[in-house]
């Protein structure tokens with residue numbers, strides 16, 4: 203994964219590089235580094251750890267002509283200083299930062315070893331740096347060397363490249379990893395996303411796959427194959443990209459509590475009071491499709507599971523697949539399939555891979571993302587945006603609720619049923635009621651600290667809530683958590699229950715109320731502890747929480763909202779880093 207930043211033009215790069223990397227550390231935080239070139243030569247500062255650690259180590263002034271920076275999520279090679287970027291080529295002619303994974307790094311390494319190259323670390327990036335240097339020695343210039351590099355590399359890369367002899371230039375190349383350029387005044391910039399550039403420019407250029415080129419302080423040159431390509435400027439909604447804590451102690455808590463406002467905004471964005479605001483061709487495509495296939499990963503996959511229920515309600519055949527599975531064995535059924543790709547970031551590599559397959563077949567696909575201009579958003583037939591604002595916390599929260607709410611509005615639009623908007627407004631009130639009771643959720647969380655195994659169960663909609671609640675809990679608290687359908691417990695998991703096991707049972711459906719309570723009883727009988735989260739309709743004394751009433755088809759949202767708080771409070775009491783859980787990254791741009 204990883205995040206990259208770079209700039210060219212005379213100046214102090216301290217704030218640009220370090221603040222920029224801070225805003226990109228959702229892409230990984232195993233190690234970080236910056237390189238600056240000035241009259242004194244090339245200077246690199248690296249740490250194993252986070253950007254905050256790098257800020258402590260880097261000098262207060264980073265004056266130079268060109269600078270690059272990197273925050274890493276380790277793929278090839280453990281997080282060590284040698285493996286941290288920027289990476290210098292063997293003869294010190296090139297310094298590069300890289301986001302992506304090179305699949306054919308072994309064969310390139312072998313070739314380079316034969317050519318007398320030696321390696322200091324284990325990264326695929328060092329192979330790129332050395333291969334570039336090797337190609338440069340057999341080319342008439344850096345651009346030709348980059349062109350040769352592009353022909354040889356398999357996999358994904360967004361590269362920022364400094365050539366030691368040309369400190370007035372910052373070279374770049376891109377394939378399957380995001381890269382955006384910002385045109386400044388007296389300086390030009392690049393980064394993995396627009397956020398690091400917002401204080402410096404409002405003129406952006408998205409770089410497409412296989413494009414390469416260079417920036418100087420006053421010029422931007424972009425090439426594809428042998429030709430220069432024209433620049434297409436785009437703007438970004440600065441409001442939605444703001445990264446501020448606004449007095450909150452963590453982004454996760456802030457983002458959970460933004461959810462009601464986001465759902466209200468979705469209602470106004472997609473319904474103007476008299477009609478829904480989806481494109482006619484999108485609605486036509488959905489109506490005429492006989493099969494709806496959802497593809498996604500992580501939390502977005504759980505939103506897809508709700509989407510499947512909606513589409514089946516509309517009478518369509520529908521399934522949801524985890525993108526990393528579908529990418530290798532595409533399941534396509536029905537006479538007129540339509541794909542819905544759900545992704546908060548719009549950059550998840552496994553889903554991008556699926557989208558390529560879908561587009562190669564020529565099938566219609568609708569993207570539901572929170573990131574306008576992201577790879578998945580750009581390559582989809584129809585784009586739907588959550589407009590939920592930047593989600594910084596690695597554990598996705600507000601995006602889930604926004605995804606489900608947007609799918610619900612979409613169903614309303616297909617059926618021309620306006621009352622979905624009223625239902626969502628009731629939902630907003632319900633979420634605010636839950637927030638008002640968060641101290642009670644905190645008390646439940648404190649009890650969960652006593653257990654080393656957490657089971658989450660539910661049936662129907664509640665099963666989706668159980669799965670997402672379990673994912674949140676394991677992501678940020680590191681307590682071993684498992685989720686499964688209530689009825690499956692007796693088919694295996696029950697063997698694990700002892701006095702250190704707690705069961706969190708979501709029980710909001712009248713139809714399955716008795717069955718879930720029976721499942722809970724079975725756990726209690728085996729000395730496990732039970733925490734039943736029910737709804738007003740089925741509440742009984744002894745249940746730990748009663749979720750306020752909302753229409754059944756959207757009740758996964760309050761249940762998940764509750765569980766986001768629950769995981770948050772458990773993590774808080776454990777004293778772990780809530781926003782940056784170990785080993786994870788927000789945007790998973792590798793397979």
Ligand code: G6P
Pocket residue numbers: 499500501502544545546547548549550553596597598786787788789790
């Ligand atoms: C990572 C994040 C999760 C997210 C998943 C899918 O694992 O940590 O929070 O749900 O990726 O990401 P996407 O951006 O495609 O929704």
